[in-house]
Amino acid sequence: MPVVKSFTQAQWDAASRRLDALPEKPAHEHRVNVRDAIKSMQAEISSAQRKGYTLEEIVQQLAEDGVEISASTLRYAMQRATKETRTKQVDMNTVPSTAPATRAKKERKERTSHAVNTLARKTQDGGKAVSQQGSMVIRDAFSFEITPDVENL
Known part of the structure; x- marks a missing residue:
């Protein structure tokens, strides 16, 4: 049977103070997951595709900057970003109504x-x-x- 861990309030307070005292990390050191990065770069990737570049060629360009992902990962992230963008637009355009x-x-x-x-x-x-x-x-x-x-x- 698993043992439930418990800590004293003093331990939690000390940990809280330590986290609060951490200095701000520089923006260039922040870790960003693929989905969020692709969402922010969606316009640039779509623009490159309109210029005639394939996803494989775009992935090669990303790899030159140290971002190594597969074309299928890029494709999936683009689909998710597009879907989330559409959902946000629909949510903003709909007016809540109780009658229907x-x-x-x-x-x-x-x-x-x-x-x-x-x-x-x-x-x-x-x-x-x-x-x-x-x-x-x-x-x-x-x-x-x-x-x-x-x-x-």
């Missing part, structure tokens, strides 16, 4: 009750009821009986 949501809920309830009523009226296998409201035995489309497991409650 309540209308959708009402329509869903009506469809559900209609489906239950229709299912209750359907018959199969010589007039046997497929489903009856309040019944514990239900028949699906393949006429297998579905009964709830009530033995192990």
